[in-house]
Structure formats: C-alpha cells, structure tokens
Amino acid sequence: MESHAYTLHTALARRGHHVHVFTSPLVNNSSDQPESRTSSSNYPRIHCHEGEVGKWRRNKAWELFDEENLHEPFDVIHLESVARPHRLARNLKNLSVSLHGIALESLQSNIYQDLTRNPHEPMSPAFNDSLYGVVSKVLNEIRFFHDYNHHVAISDSCGEMLRDVYQIPRRRVHVILNGVDENDKEHPQLYKAFSKLIAKHHHVYLIVVGTGPWENRYKELGPRIRVLGSMSSFELTAFYNAIDVFVNPTLRPQGLDLTPMEAMMSGKAVVASRFPSIKDSIIVDDEFGFMFSPNVESLLEASEEVVREGPKRLARRKRTHKNMQLPCSQQARWHWHMKDC
Structure with a gap:
C-alpha cells in the first residue's frame, strides 16, 4: 500500500x-x-x-x-x-x-x-x-x-x-491529481535530441537519474552526460536544487506524473510532452516551462529555446514556481543542467 x-x-x-x-x-x-x-x-x-x-x-x-x-x-x-x-x-x-x-x-x-x-x-x-x-x-x-x-x-x-x-x-x-511511474520509450527520443544539442552547444550538460539498460548508451555521448543511478528522497531534493531545467519526455499521455511538479516546487522550469494531462494540469502557463510534441525534432527545438533563454532568464522563472503549492512524489526521471559559458 x-x-x-x-x-x-x-x-x-x-x-x-x-x-x-x-x-x-x-x-x-x-x-x-x-x-x-x-x-x-x-x-x-x-x-x-x-x-x-x-x-x-x-x-x-x-x-x-x-x-x-x-x-x-x-x-x-x-x-x-x-x-x-x-x-x-x-x-x-x-x-x-x-x-x-x-x-x-x-x-x-x-x-x-x-x-x-x-x-x-x-x-x-x-x-x-x-x-x-x-x-x-x-x-x-x-x-x-x-x-x-x-x-x-x-x-x-x-x-x-x-x-x-x-x-x-x-x-x-x-x-484528484495523483502520480504514476511508467516505463516507456522516451530514452531513444532524449538520446537523439540531446546528442544533437551538445554538438552545437558546448556548455550544456545532461544528468540522468535512475538505472536501466540505457545507462551505457547515455555514457557513449561523452563527459557532458552523467548517469547518477537511483537516489534517495533527500538526495533528490539536493539534486533538484542543483539543476537548471527538468526534462520529462514521456510518450505516455495517461495518468499524471508528479515529477514535473516536484521540479517546479524547487523553482525549475520544466520541458515536457504536450499531452492534455500535462498541459491542463501542470504547465498551465508559459512561465512554468516549455512543451513539445512527442518526437525528436520538437524536443530538440524546445531544448534550443531553453538554451537561448540562458540561466538568467530561467532563474527569473523561479519566483513563479515558488508560489505554487503542489504535492511531491519520491520519483525522478531525466534532467539536464546548463552552465554559463
């Protein structure tokens, strides 16, 4: 239970x-x-x-x-x-x-x-x-x-x-909003989009939380990708505070994943699939983040928009997110971190 x-x-x-x-x-x-x-x-x-x-x-x-x-x-x-x-x-x-x-x-x-x-x-x-x-x-x-x-x-x-x-x-x-934990096919989508992104922007880093068969594939992308494995709830809190933007490229529209809410409570912008469950319940305003169609090209385009905004603009979004009162879960998906040049 x-x-x-x-x-x-x-x-x-x-x-x-x-x-x-x-x-x-x-x-x-x-x-x-x-x-x-x-x-x-x-x-x-x-x-x-x-x-x-x-x-x-x-x-x-x-x-x-x-x-x-x-x-x-x-x-x-x-x-x-x-x-x-x-x-x-x-x-x-x-x-x-x-x-x-x-x-x-x-x-x-x-x-x-x-x-x-x-x-x-x-x-x-x-x-x-x-x-x-x-x-x-x-x-x-x-x-x-x-x-x-x-x-x-x-x-x-x-x-x-x-x-x-x-x-x-x-x-x-x-x-009643709740959370689900689904294993789906977003790994290839994120892998392909991020491999193209880091080829153009050398100050962008991807940090993957969790374990699974894609761990070694992510490591093939080089030193700007870190796979941290499973994390405790205490470690996740510190992790959310360290990243600049949270990416949730799910391909399953059913249910509602609470991890974007968790990131938003930490003041982070969210990049998420444009599904009704996310658009209507989480990213209800453009200030909360970026949305993309569930394909590599659209995810890459949204990621490029994040890079163009830069850390200073992302930091200004934090005030909006801090005003939200949302429940937390104990799960995490994928995140990427951007440093100043």
Whole structure:
C-alpha cells in the first residue's frame, strides 16, 4: 500500500469513519506497520491477503472483502483501477473507482509511441494486435463504466474523456491529481535530441537519474552526460536544487506524473510532452516551462529555446514556481543542467 493512500485512509479514520483496507502482505510486522494499529479507531483496519509480500492477488483480496461485507455491509466502497474486474464489481452498490489510466488513454499512448517509428520501418505485428485489443477494451469500458456510482480520475484529461467520450454524467466524475511511474520509450527520443544539442552547444550538460539498460548508451555521448543511478528522497531534493531545467519526455499521455511538479516546487522550469494531462494540469502557463510534441525534432527545438533563454532568464522563472503549492512524489526521471559559458 502506497504511503499517500495510507495517509488518506488514516485521515478518514480520524474523522470518525470506520475504514477497512484490503491489500497485499506488507513488508514486515514492525511497530511502524499499519496493521499493528488496527486496535485504535484512529487508524484504518488493514486486511492483508495471504501470499508473498508486496504481491497483489486480486481474488484473495476479494475473498476477504466479501467475508467482511457479509458480516456488516459497507456504506461506501472504493476500488483502485487494478482491483476492479467488472464481473466482481458490477453488483456492488455505492461504488467509486480510481482510474489510473483508461483504455482510451492507452490507445492514445500506443499511437504516440508508433509515431516515433521511422516511416520506412514496418509496423510491428505486436502493435497491430495491441490496437485490436485496446479498441475492444475501450468499447467494453464505455458499456460497463456506467455501473459505477463515482469515477475518480487522476488527471484533467482523463476526466474529460470520461465525461465526453464515455458519457459519464459530470456529477459522477471527480478529478484528484495523483502520480504514476511508467516505463516507456522516451530514452531513444532524449538520446537523439540531446546528442544533437551538445554538438552545437558546448556548455550544456545532461544528468540522468535512475538505472536501466540505457545507462551505457547515455555514457557513449561523452563527459557532458552523467548517469547518477537511483537516489534517495533527500538526495533528490539536493539534486533538484542543483539543476537548471527538468526534462520529462514521456510518450505516455495517461495518468499524471508528479515529477514535473516536484521540479517546479524547487523553482525549475520544466520541458515536457504536450499531452492534455500535462498541459491542463501542470504547465498551465508559459512561465512554468516549455512543451513539445512527442518526437525528436520538437524536443530538440524546445531544448534550443531553453538554451537561448540562458540561466538568467530561467532563474527569473523561479519566483513563479515558488508560489505554487503542489504535492511531491519520491520519483525522478531525466534532467539536464546548463552552465554559463
């Protein structure tokens, strides 16, 4: 169970609500773990299904829920999207669902990712198969989503899709910004764009946070690229304060990545893909950063604009960002740092 979810459940319990949480086994049974607090009405009661620690088994959790619901029916039931099989949820009353990406957003994501393919390269059979599967899922979602009493979308764009395409009544759609961590295909895009950028501007540096198969490829670009590996939340705070601009070249429009918000709270300009979830919820003003279409040429053009502005102009943006009050996450993606000549 994620920390922000437990914080929400605890806040509800402290307001007098009887909150039950059905989840996977927790890491350990130390006094800091929530299940040790179930005797107090100030905390939610945690029901962990059997099995491996941290491994979600949906059917096992539903068995625990059914047993508790039979003993004393719940007034309100909330499901995360990963726990909402329609065959199990369709008969529940007073049900609200948090949607961490819907099928229509997945279809949009697949389209954007295929656009990065060279026009002379054949379309992969797997992509063709995924299109068929996603379109079928969109139709199924449109049909059964109306059975849910309330829908909680984690981005403004997802909320608009639920209202305008899925035709869910406006009063039943609620937008609560949240974060996601997706592994996608932005590495080649960033690699190609930055290799062209440093060929023209010798005072620009790229700093990559995280680990993965692209680590060695980035190092091939030379001494102006640093791959720092994984970082703790304390280290990330210092890191955000050290960089000039944050780059988030995601190719997945669904959900909402909180890392740009984290950078903005540190007073940094953001360079991000022009997706509705980002344009409508994060970079709502040009002063907050730069946007680009999800391709190498557009990312390079936005990066060139950052270089033309220079560190002094970027520093002036800091006052705007500092006025924002946004939540932080514990994730980071890619950043690049520019020094004075």
